[in-house]
Amino acid sequence: MTATKGIPLTSWPVVVASRSPRRLELLQTFLPEDRLIVCPPNSADEAGFEGLTAQDQIEQRLREIVRAKQQTVLKQCVERKELASGFFLIAADTTVLVHDRQDRIVALGNPPDSDDWQQTVRDWFHEWLAGRPHLVLTGVSALRSNPSTGEIREAFRIATTTVTVRADVDPWLDWYLATGESRGKAGGYAVQGAGSVFVTSIEGSYSNVVGLPLENTVEMLCELGAIPVPVP
Numbered sequence: 001m002t003a004t005k006g007i008p009l010t011s012w013p014v015v016v017a018s019r020s021p022r023r024l025e026l027l028q029t030f031l032p033e034d035r036l037i038v039c040p041p042n043s044a045d046e047a048g049f050e051g052l053t054a055q056d057q058i059e060q061r062l063r064e065i066v067r068a069k070q071q072t073v074l075k076q077c078v079e080r081k082e083l084a085s086g087f088f089l090i091a092a093d094t095t096v097l098v099h100d101r102q103d104r105i106v107a108l109g110n111p112p113d114s115d116d117w118q119q120t121v122r123d124w125f126h127e128w129l130a131g132r133p134h135l136v137l138t139g140v141s142a143l144r145s146n147p148s149t150g151e152i153r154e155a156f157r158i159a160t161t162t163v164t165v166r167a168d169v170d171p172w173l174d175w176y177l178a179t180g181e182s183r184g185k186a187g188g189y190a191v192q193g194a195g196s197v198f199v200t201s202i203e204g205s206y207s208n209v210v211g212l213p214l215e216n217t218v219e220m221l222c223e224l225g226a227i228p229v230p231v232p
Contacts, residue, residue: 007144007153007225013083014226015039017073017091020184022192022211027090030218030227037087041072049095049107055135058097058107059158062139065093066156070141078147088226089143094211096187097135098128108187118177121188129187129198131167135160136187136209142220155220159213161204163191172197186211 014031016024019040027036047065052058070091077083096108108124111117128134137160144153181195182188189195191202191209207214221227 007223009225009228010086011035012086012088012144012226013037014088014090014221015073015077015083017041017069017089020211022190023090023092026207026210026212026214027217029214037083039073039076041069042076043072048109052107053104055097055105058095058105059137059139062093062095062137062158063156066091066139066141069093070143074143074145077145084147086144086146086148088221088224089145090140090212090217091143092138092140092212094136094138094186094208097137098132110184110186111182111188113183117183121177121182122173124188125165125169125173125198129165129189130169131165133162133164134187136163138208138211138213140213140216140220142217142224142226144224144226153224155223157213157216157220159205159208159216161202161206161208161213163199163203163209164201165189165198166200169198 014035015037016027017039024038047061049058049061052061070089073091074089077087077089098106098108100106108128111120137158139158142155176194179194181190181193189198191199202209205213205215222229
């Protein structure tokens, strides 16, 4: 069995350009653990979405953020001897889109890494999330690199999922904030964890809300020859 578009199938390592244990766990559902190499960007600093109020602008910024992660880790990879024969690289970023009272789009990233993070998440639930649908967007880049030949092939997708949160969040909010789960989570909640108590419906990819849309990721890795093409 071969990959699509004439690209030969190969068992090169798959580098995960992320600090997120959730993304690694999702990739481990279809890739063996010994094939995955975690190599996050050297710095966690990245561009934000401040001042952007249109979805197309936010999607463009999402592409730029993912591309920056990809390129930073790509530089690290080409210097690693165990990757000299070739490798695949997965980079991703997730954000949550809500609407303000003037129906403008606002992007919610991770809560601040400061002492007032709980108040920030509390405000997000009260002002943006409770009783209202919101969008979860994840940009994903897949790259195939052969350092010996200079070959580089890329694919990119943006997945969108609609999530609705219950209106009566207050009975659960103090308890949830005390778990600390909100930290490092786009939108301040984790659908795969205790944050599931708030979610009433999901339209689209569940794994996208967790942090990596498996449907798109598998599709791109098939196109690049990292995994076999499924038989119809």
